[in-house]
Amino acid sequence: MLQLGIVIFAVGFVLTGLAIVTFKLRALANKPAWGGLTVPGGIVGVVALIIGVGLIGLLRCNLNITKSLVAQSPSGPSCYGGFYDVAVKRGGRCRYCRCGHRA
DSSP, rough: OOOHHHHHHHHHHHHHOOOOOHHHHHHTTTOOOTTHHHHHHHHOOOOOHHHHHHHHHHHHHHHHHHHHHHHHHHHHOOOGGGGHHHHHHHSSSSSSTOOOOOO
């Protein structure tokens, strides 16, 4: 699912960039700059960028919550990847999976 968010973000980035390039080329060609694919490409690109950033942010946050729940499981502390034990030995935070647990 995270890959889908990244793909949507990339598509939005490309469409927004094409809209900007189209705007500048039409302005240089002395045509109406807001004509052609400038407005539709820009609108679809910005919407795709917002959706992509939202998906990436929500899924990254969800992964951190899942890792935190795993670290607080009753079966004992074990962060994603087993790095919680390393953090406990150092007396610091689990910085590898960024779950935020303190030792």
